[in-house]
């Protein structure tokens with residue numbers, strides 16, 4: 408066997424800085440999240456999604472003129488090419504919305520007139536098209552799968568209100584539109600999370616922006632990442648359906664079966680995710696007004712029971728993450744569970760594009776590089792590194808343990 412190489416192996420690359428970024432910052436111990444120098448609480452309170460997206464892409468908050476121009480560009484880009492809608496009509500109606508979104512991303516690439524123009528300016532324009540069209544795809548697929556007509560964007564509405572309109576065919580009231588906007592702000596970026604890393608890894612090969620975004624959508628779909636919001640909703644609905652009243656007992660049983668409480672725990676935060684605090688307030692406000700307190704109340708009961716049970720097991724760091732209360736918010740806004748991770752994508756597209764651009768045009772040292780980590784080879788097939796090739800007729804049946 409070859410000599411083992413010296414290496415640092417770290418499960419899931421936890422704590423390893425693989426690049427420099429100026430886009431966002433997290434302090435996991437104190438529960439702080441900052442986008443380009445601005446606290447998430449400030450942005451959620453004062454900003455809008457287009458303004459936050461501009462900040463992520465261009466490094467500064469826009470002037471009123473810049474913001475108006477950016478919003479105009481977003482609106483102009485938000486019509487989906489008709490061949491994409493026609494294509495969707497042929498897709499199996501039970502296709503998962505995240506698969507539909509991931510399938511649509513290369514179609515959006517085919518429609519981009521500047522696809523292979525790798526100038527920074529062209530990539531900024533592609534980012535605007537993606538930010539406009541990802542929510543349009545999500546809304547369109549939700550309608551197509553129900554046999555409904557795809558709705559054109561309403562240019563009189565804000566980005567968030569238009570997303571609700573194109574999804575449900577109803578102009579939302581100002582509160583629903585603002586809640587949607589805040590959700591889009593909260594999910595827009597989060598340093599080197601798994602999906603952003605996937606985008607950046609693909610971008611590091613000099614593949615085009617859409618190739619990176621398709622990878623990001625795939626990575627986001629998993630239940631340990633963005634897919635957790637849908638799993639939280641399933642958890643809540645199952646508890647209600649089963650008529651569970653002893654939430655502490657339900658949590659204890661789940662932990663004893665070694666199952667996780669979806670929407671809790673985080674690879675970086677060791678305290679409550681600052682986004683979860685905002686979403687918790689939104690869920691209670693919205694739930695109160697909509698006569699649907701049941702969802703935030705139940706989520707809070709699970710939070711308290713889980714914190715108590717996990718602490719009793721010596722785990723005090725597992726607290727609500729962004730997906731825990733967002734499930735209730737989205738449910739009360741009318742979204743079905745399987746669309747929830749797509750809402751995440753309709754926001755995170757801003758961060759993905761900003762990171763792809765940062766990856767393409769250089770880190771702080773100005774030297775973009777191909778990601779190519781090492782893995783330690785631990786295969787042992789015949790007692791030495793290279794085995795002798797045996798012709799098919801002379802092979803014995805090998806065991807096929809997985």
Ligand SMILES: CC(=O)SCCNC(=O)CCNC(=O)[C@H](O)C(C)(C)COP(=O)(O)OP(=O)(O)OC[C@H]1O[C@@H](n2cnc3c(N)ncnc32)[C@H](O)[C@@H]1OP(=O)(O)O
Pocket residue numbers: 630631632633635666667668669670671672673674675722725728729730
């Ligand atoms: C947008 C986002 O991506 S936010 C995250 C969304 N994902 C979820 O909500 C899924 C549930 N949460 C989790 O699976 C995890 O907390 C993760 C993957 C998000 C982060 O986990 P990490 O900090 O990397 O810890 P890791 O997965 O190694 O778990 C450490 C221990 O905590 C336990 N743990 C972590 N999260 C949870 C949870 N939600 N419920 C119960 N136990 C948990 C693990 O079982 C493990 O226990 P063990 O040491 O006894 O085996």
Ligand SMILES: O=C([O-])CC(=O)C(=O)O
Pocket residue numbers: 594596597598599600601632674675728729
């Ligand atoms: O940062 C992470 O690992 C996951 C997360 O919360 C996000 O992507 O918003």
